[in-house]
Amino acid sequence: MLQTLVFGLITGSILAIAATGFALIRQTEGFLNIAHGQFLLVGAYLGVEFTSKLGLGIVLAGLVTFVCVGALAVLCARLVFDPVRERGALVLLFTSIGLAYVLYAGSILVFGVDILSFDVDFGNAIMLGSVAITPVEIGMIGVFVVAILGLMLFFNRTRLGTWVRATASNPDLARVRGVPVGVVSASVWFVAGGLGGVAGILLGLNSSVTSELGWNATMLILAATVLGGLGRIYGVMAAAMFLGLVMNLATEVIDPSYSTLVAFGALIIVLLIRPEGIFSIERRREIAA
Amino acid sequence: MTGVILFFAGTLTLAGVYAALAQILNLSAGWGGLWDLGMAGTVGIAAYVYTVATVSPSEFPNLDVALGLPIPVGIALSAVVTGLVALLIGIPSLRLRGEYFLITTFAFAEVVRQLMINQSSLTGGTVGLNRLDRPFEDAVTGGNYRYVLLAITFAVVVALYFFMRRLGRSPFGALLRSQRDNEPLAKALGKDVVRYRVLTFALAGVLVGLVAPLYVWYLKRVVPDLFAADLTFTVWTALVIGGIGSFRGPAIGAVFLICLTEALQFLQVDAEHAVLLATMRPLLLGLVLILVLRLRPEGLFTERRAFQRRTSPRTAPLAPQRAALASSPAAMETSEGSGS
Numbered sequence: 001m002l003q004t005l006v007f008g009l010i011t012g013s014i015l016a017i018a019a020t021g022f023a024l025i026r027q028t029e030g031f032l033n034i035a036h037g038q039f040l041l042v043g044a045y046l047g048v049e050f051t052s053k054l055g056l057g058i059v060l061a062g063l064v065t066f067v068c069v070g071a072l073a074v075l076c077a078r079l080v081f082d083p084v085r086e087r088g089a090l091v092l093l094f095t096s097i098g099l100a101y102v103l104y105a106g107s108i109l110v111f112g113v114d115i116l117s118f119d120v121d122f123g124n125a126i127m128l129g130s131v132a133i134t135p136v137e138i139g140m141i142g143v144f145v146v147a148i149l150g151l152m153l154f155f156n157r158t159r160l161g162t163w164v165r166a167t168a169s170n171p172d173l174a175r176v177r178g179v180p181v182g183v184v185s186a187s188v189w190f191v192a193g194g195l196g197g198v199a200g201i202l203l204g205l206n207s208s209v210t211s212e213l214g215w216n217a218t219m220l221i222l223a224a225t226v227l228g229g230l231g232r233i234y235g236v237m238a239a240a241m242f243l244g245l246v247m248n249l250a251t252e253v254i255d256p257s258y259s260t261l262v263a264f265g266a267l268i269i270v271l272l273i274r275p276e277g278i279f280s281i282e283r284r285r286e287i288a289a
Numbered sequence: 290m291t292g293v294i295l296f297f298a299g300t301l302t303l304a305g306v307y308a309a310l311a312q313i314l315n316l317s318a319g320w321g322g323l324w325d326l327g328m329a330g331t332v333g334i335a336a337y338v339y340t341v342a343t344v345s346p347s348e349f350p351n352l353d354v355a356l357g358l359p360i361p362v363g364i365a366l367s368a369v370v371t372g373l374v375a376l377l378i379g380i381p382s383l384r385l386r387g388e389y390f391l392i393t394t395f396a397f398a399e400v401v402r403q404l405m406i407n408q409s410s411l412t413g414g415t416v417g418l419n420r421l422d423r424p425f426e427d428a429v430t431g432g433n434y435r436y437v438l439l440a441i442t443f444a445v446v447v448a449l450y451f452f453m454r455r456l457g458r459s460p461f462g463a464l465l466r467s468q469r470d471n472e473p474l475a476k477a478l479g480k481d482v483v484r485y486r487v488l489t490f491a492l493a494g495v496l497v498g499l500v501a502p503l504y505v506w507y508l509k510r511v512v513p514d515l516f517a518a519d520l521t522f523t524v525w526t527a528l529v530i531g532g533i534g535s536f537r538g539p540a541i542g543a544v545f546l547i548c549l550t551e552a553l554q555f556l557q558v559d560a561e562h563a564v565l566l567a568t569m570r571p572l573l574l575g576l577v578l579i580l581v582l583r584l585r586p587e588g589l590f591t592e593r594r595a596f597q598r599r600t601s602p603r604t605a606p607l608a609p610q611r612a613a614l615a616s617s618p619a620a621m622e623t624s625e626g627s628g629s
Contacts, residue, residue: 032388084583089388090324094529095582097522101575105568113564215518219399226392261403264396271393272381 002131004248010137012244013144014206016237018199018217019224020147021192023236026225027168028188031092035076036196037218038103043069043197044204044213045111051118058120058136062143062201066194073193074186076103100214108211116209118201140202147195148237160187220260223267291432296555298435302507304547305442309500311527311539312449317493318525319534319592320462322469323486324387327378327394328524330401331494333516334374335501337405339367340418340511349418353410360424360502368498375494379487398521405513417512421505442503446540449496454536457595465489466534526578532588535595542589549573 022036043065050061080099084091125132155161160183166174167184175181203213220243228239243263250262310328317323343363346355358366382393405412412418425437456462468475468482475482505511523546531542550570581588 032392080579084586087582087586091582091586093391094525095579097525098575098578098582101522101571102579103575105570105572105575108568109565109572219396222392222395226389230388255407257407258403261400261407264400264403267396268393268400271385271389271396 008245008248012241013141014202016240019221019236019240021195022221024192031089034096035100037214038100039196040200040217041214043200044209047201048116065197069197070190070194073189077189298439300551302439302442304544305446306504308446308540308543310524311543313496315539320465321489324391325394327398329516329520330398331497335367335371335498338370339363339502342366368495371498372495376491379490383486419510423506532590534592535590538590
């Protein structure tokens, strides 16, 4: 039971890092970026390349991947999303589906379809009471903590972070007040893509890297984002953690093959009962017809 | 040479199936403005209901339910069940707007797919159900059956086209487009907007139920993997290419897209390049989607053109509203919206 709780915590941490980037884009750019899952895929493949081919340590590989996938996200935003920005959220959404396909196909072309896994020594399990946990697994939860703290500092302590928050809450006012919208957009894409890439590595570490990794993650990311209330970053983090725990704890009582079903069942129930998300306080007017 | 023709007949049949689905999506998403990402789910339900209803228990002893009904009864059952499921999904979720409806239907489709995989006593699990019977199969010799299926599919697509044309120009169609473009106005005219949305979604479900058996006949089998999000996105891409809200667009977009992606399969390559070839389909799909949305967001055929003749000078086109993907200034015939 406690052991399952730890696995849930790890799944939740990974999902939270992935979903945070997605929520960030939803909040500042105003659309659901279906291609976000493919950032995870690219990150996972790059991570494997960096550790196995270049022999980088896992931490260094993670940092390099963060930068690479972040840059890729900025590039995608400039090349693919900017030209159709004026056409509204739904054109952007379908463009992102197109981009997801292109990134998916591109990853297979570059990295192949073989199932890869990280050649990383997890170290000896440390026993905490009845729970066994390896240093790498502690590291995964650590990455989540660092990501939260980093984002908090970024949003609340830096000028750029303030700009991002201003743009998210009222883009027109922010522009009028002289916030450099281009810089904000680029930095948001960079952070979102980078976090996606790191989440991809963590997913790969936790199981293996397959070409379907991105699509599978997209579903769970969407679920977590809606559970947390679209675009509410901390709500989404909490929801992702909740989802990770529920999916793992559910395996204690029902067949493991139903665990993703539990996540989506929870999503549908929440949407129907409380569409503003379980962790949000105020009811938002845009939801109800 | 006959190989080429046979291959082409098969491709056209698949294109026809997608053309039918795209026309149905055009009803709910194009005119109704319901952003449905759950088409794979409804098609999957319809396909499995039809299959389970028509297979005989002696051929599939591992299934809990195998009714062995005649094919027409199976189709009717699939239409009824799929319509009811759509109604059940629609009633609660159509209270929610745009993005939320989109995610609910997306999640619904994923739940359906997981259930198909897990409920193996009903669905045959990941292996699916293979070697299914098809109508008129005894009447013709092996290879020629493709032409029979192509003819049936063609007839269905044409029938759907005229049905949709009729429906689109009816007061019901006008009301649908008016609530999409200007909901307060439709409400002010005394229309129960949510009820019409639910009805439209349920009608789309019934139509999917009628069409899905074609897909089953084409494939001769049902497997959960066929009903993944990829199906939904392909139908959407076909609709976007053809032109959302137009009459001819969905079918022509589907034929164009399927011929484009299936033509690749015709190339004979060695195993080394097979992976390369397999990635061409998603690559093409993605590129086409991105490029069409950027260069010709209204699609090949536009909604404006489709309804042009019917627009009288008095009812001038109103300002483009949120629901039109291509932000096309769709002419509304609100004056005809009464009495439906």
